[in-house]
Amino acid sequence: QVRVTESGGGSVQAGGSLRLSCTAPGLTSNGCGLAWYRQSAGKVREYISSYSSVGSTYYADSVKGRFTISIDKAGDTVYLYMNSLQPEDTAMYSCKTIGLGWPCASGAMGQGTQVTVNS
Numbered sequence: 001q002v003r004v005t006e007s008g009g010g011s012v013q014a015g016g017s018l019r020l021s022c023t024a025p026g027l028t029s030n031g032c033g034l035a036w037y038r039q040s041a042g043k044v045r046e047y048i049s050s051y052s053s054v055g056s057t058y059y060a061d062s063v064k065g066r067f068t069i070s071i072d073k074a075g076d077t078v079y080l081y082m083n084s085l086q087p088e089d090t091a092m093y094s095c096k097t098i099g100l101g102w103p104c105a106s107g108a109m110g111q112g113t114q115v116t117v118n119s
Helices: none
Strands: 005-007 012-015 018-023 033-039 046-051 057-059 068-072 078-084 093-097 111-119
Touching: 005 033, 005 093, 005 111, 018 033, 018 046, 018 068, 033 078, 046 078
Parallel strands: 012 111
Antiparallel strands: 005 018, 018 078, 033 046, 033 093, 046 057, 068 078, 093 111
């Protein structure tokens, strides 16, 4: 199983930026992609962005143009650069591996990292 660990959350003012990290040792060596999700209080978990095993990137409409997903050269850490943050971006952000078969499809969500955007 590829275990993931999120970090980089914090509290920022509206219009600010943050960079989230999802460390996943073995991510690319196992042929996995990775997806980011977020969940705010009282709402269902929302898909945010993903990086496929072949390097394609995808974004939800709610973050397109503001968030950028990328992977480090070692292939074990996926970043989520978040710009022009708004109060509605406040949520717990989590990541998990994606892809076909084991271990990609069976990855568990990490503990998450909290992002709070103040107006």
